[in-house]
Amino acid sequence: MxxxxxxxxxxxxxxxxxxxxxxxxxxxxxxxxxxxxxxxxxxxxxxxxxxxxxxxxxxxxxxxxxxxxxxxxxxxxxxxxxxxxxxxxxxxxxxxxxxxxxxxxxxxxxxxxxxxxxxxxxxxxxxxxxxxxxxxxxxxxxxxxxTTVKSTYDDFELTVIQQSKEQGFNCYEITVCLVNDCLLKAARVFMVFEVLEQVGEIIKSIPSVDQLEEELFQNEFNVTLVSTETAEVIKKRIMKVSEVENVIVHDFDSMAQVDDLLEAEAEVAPAIMETEEKQKSETAETPSTKSSNKQGGNHKTIRVNIERLDILMNLFEELVIDRGRLEQISKDLNHSELNETVERMSRISGDLQNIILTMRMVPVETVFNRFPRMVRQLAKDLDKKINLQIIGAETELDRTVIDEIGDPLVHLLRNALDHGIETPDIRLQEGKSEEGTVILRAYHSGNHVFIEIEDDGAGISREKVIQKAITKGLITAKAGEALTDSQVFDFIFSSGFSTAEKVSGVSGRGVGLDVVKNTIEALGGAITIHSAIGKGSVFSIQLPLTLSIISVMLVEVQKEKYAIPLSSIIETAIIKKSEILHAHNQKVIDFRGKVVPLVNLKDIFDVPTVTEEDDYVSVVIVKKGDKSAGLIVDSFIGQQEIVLKSLGNYLTNVFAISGATILGDGQVALIIDCNALIK
Known part of the structure; x- marks a missing residue:
């Protein structure tokens, strides 16, 4: 087979x-x-x-x-x-x-x-x-x-053993151990086999005969033998072979033992063969049987190769681009029947898109599953008592996001265990239970998934972080006083930044959290920290549900088109130029009682001026965590679903551009990375 x-x-x-x-x-x-x-x-x-x-x-x-x-x-x-x-x-x-x-x-x-x-x-x-x-x-x-492993038998071998027992033969499992310094192991095995073949029939060997010939074993091997001789005779014969240290002969002393093996083997086969049977039964089903199964609530599942899903997704992305092109042509021609057909196609392809995206969704459980073991081992290494709680492991994320978040979560968990949770004696002194709690939580909110790592440890000392930031020359002492807690905690994500007083085998070198932030932002996500001294910390990661097809606001800067992800946009506004203020050499506006810095995309992307400017400017207010900025554009085109395409190997580090898309009219629009524009 x-x-x-x-x-x-x-x-x-x-x-x-x-x-x-x-x-x-x-x-x-x-x-x-x-x-x-x-x-x-x-x-x-x-x-x-x-x-x-x-x-x-x-x-x-x-x-x-x-x-x-x-x-x-x-x-x-x-x-x-x-x-x-x-x-x-x-x-x-x-x-x-x-x-x-x-x-x-x-x-x-x-x-x-x-x-x-x-x-x-x-x-x-x-x-x-x-x-x-x-x-x-x-x-x-x-x-x-x-005693090495008792052999595992296939159906044929078990049948031979069973029939041999029924006909009065003895059946043995024999373990042969050669001396440690045996030089020609394969030759000794051959001699043992020769002796055994004189007294009976060999059914099986572990390792296999090929492996034994190539000496791919330590010093012992197993042979299953059917013979009329007694165990004592067989043992004596094998012991006569030089360089054999010991022999153990295990007798299948009753038919019950053979029946047990047959029963055990019967339990095993379905695990491998189940899929084939399932496929056969599904093929044999008539449509009426399938519908009755569905009504009866029997859910059938099938394993699909990830590569096939990726190919399906790529084909659908091309369909989305063509759908946009058809919508554009339909609008230009203004043909009622064409409009109707295109609208219907848009609805159907929208449903198809939801199904394909759902098929690519994987529970975060696939990533979370490896953490209990890791936490157990780390707790032993750090001599701490940790209770890890996992909440919302069934929350689903696109596979492309799932593949990337494992390493950042490992860094954050190690950080929580090493820096966050105190040792049992310190926790007892502070009136806490000696066992620290770390909660790994995942949940949906809108078009995002949030993953939080919460601990009830020592929390982050604002003063320590500020002092370290001043020492590293990141801020002045005066500037440090004016910062919010959230802004202070952001320094932890700076490269080489660590408040650990000593470097442990787990963390403290200032490597890790900067990588965590970069990875999450590259996924179009954001990370924030909330912490209270003595009570603990919460690291919150916000991630998009999917990376392949995203909703954007299309904007125009002079004659160039850009796409801004809707997940980053707070709102859009049109303001008078006279409302633009200046603070610290930076253009700002007072927007709903909050000072928002302005970023002119024309300057950022060095777009040549073609049209005259008027007295009003269009602004897209975008966010990154709890920070915001206003992007100055010339006009808003509208909201659209687009396919995110990478810029390829030659344009890997273009500032503030995360990718590109092909629009319905065949033009290419660059996708703006808002995170890069907000400092």
Whole structure:
């Protein structure tokens, strides 16, 4: 059977199972006596093992099997859950993730996991390691030390084993361990196989025969054998091969054991085959069946390759450009039937646009999922107690935005844990609980998504920030007094700026928050800080729902057209020139009781004067966080949905321009980056 067709399904489902393992392990750390959590982890590990074996990834199957043994011990009350035990299981999950990522990148999913496997075996062996007074217990130690993963079998192999047992044959799993300094391992394996073939039939080997021939194993390997000989005879024969240190022969001593294996294998297969069956059943459905399913509330889902969605989006963007062109032609010709058709096409393409954008939406949960593990490890490194709360993980964002926000959030969380939350002893002195709380929150508001990182830590000292800013020559002492808290906290985003008294392994070098701000602004978003001494801080990130198709206000500057994103606009106004004032060599206006600085786009973009100026000016009031500015333009054209296109590799650093678009009349309009114009 060609397994390549199932590879994508395997990778996606493996990631889901590993995420489930991570989440449940964190839960288990809080409730170590809760066996139902252990059962959930066991279920995920068991399914992953079966899927890996079915796909032929033996290293993955081996490690998950060893994890299963430990989890089985926990749920049978033989092993007690401790923080050090969980550290080892977490490490095993990390290794599994690395192997899955290797497969995702086209690798073979192989990794040397002997360190974790030996630790898991020590956990599994329990008390036997300390009670080794007799030769029997010494033998049991060597068995524990040697027992490698029991083989995972496909349907054919299980059938052979079952039929052999029914016909009176013995079936063995044999672990052979070679001496550490064995020189010709492949030759020794060949000799062992030769001995085994004289006494029975080999069903399976782990690693595979090819890997054994290439010596791609440590010092031990597994062989499954069907034979009429006893376990003692087989062991003696193998031990005669030189450089074999030890042999363990495990007997399938009852049919019940074979039935258990068959049952376990039966649980595994559906995970891989489900998609194929689903596709077959959907193809077989008649339209009436589908509609009845819909009415019955059965939601069917299908995995779609991201690249296909990107191609669909690009095609639709071209359609939007042509739609704009048709609207323009229709307006110029003023033909009633054409107008009607174009209006209908606009409505339908608008609905289509909403569907495509919704398809590209991904819950922020996909980013948030990795943070509980990170916070747990950081809290241990910093010797702090942290309670991470995640709210609104189901909030959806465009995939292009999701791909970019992971790193900024990592920086902000590390900052909150290192600088924000105090150590337990300091928190107790200040009358707080010794466990600090960090809240990661996401929610929709209008055409934006807000992500907030809130902590109940020490807060940001306004005086410290001002002092540091003065030291770095960013402001004078007098100017510092006049700044609002929000303006003061903005200095934290300056490159190389840090109020940390000492540099830790986590933060304090002044690197990170400037990158965070740049990344978020490049996405068309903004970041603000609210903080109170002794109470904590809130870092609030505002992000656009999507980056590909945006609503803009088209404006004209002389004969050139520019697009200003609606998300940045507060309102538009027409003012008399006599109302323009001057303050600190800057043109300003008094707009609704607030002083707003003016920026003349003609000067910024060096647009040559073609028409005479009149006594009135058109102004677009734009915002960046809580700051605002007025952009002077010649006229407003109107609101329009446009496709955002990059300027290409040659024009990467054009000041205050974030991209371009093609208008309905075929002209190119540049899109203004308002964030760059507001200081």
């Amino acid at each position: 060609d397994m390549d067709q199932y590879l994508e399904v395997f990778i996606e489902e493996s990631k889901e199972h590993l995420q489930a393992c991570n989440e449940h392990l964190l839960q288990l750390e809080k409730e170590p006596e809760n066996i139902s959590i252990v059962n959930e982890i066991f279920r995920s590990a068991h399914t992953l093992k079966g899927m890996s074996a079915t796909m032929g990834y033996e290293d993955l199957a081996s490690l998950t099997h060893q994890m299963e043994n430990v989890l089985d011990g926990i749920r049978n009350m033989k092993i007690k859950v401790t923080p050090s035990l969980l550290d080892i299981v977490f490490k095993a999950v990390d290794y599994l993730e690395e192997m899955i990522f290797s497969i995702t990148d086209g690798g073979d999913g192989k990794k040397n996991v002997s360190d974790v496997v030996s630790l898991l075996k020590k956990i599994e062996s329990g008390e036997e390691f300390s009670d080794s007074s007799t030769t029997d217990s010494i033998e049991s130690i060597s068995i524990d030390k040697l």
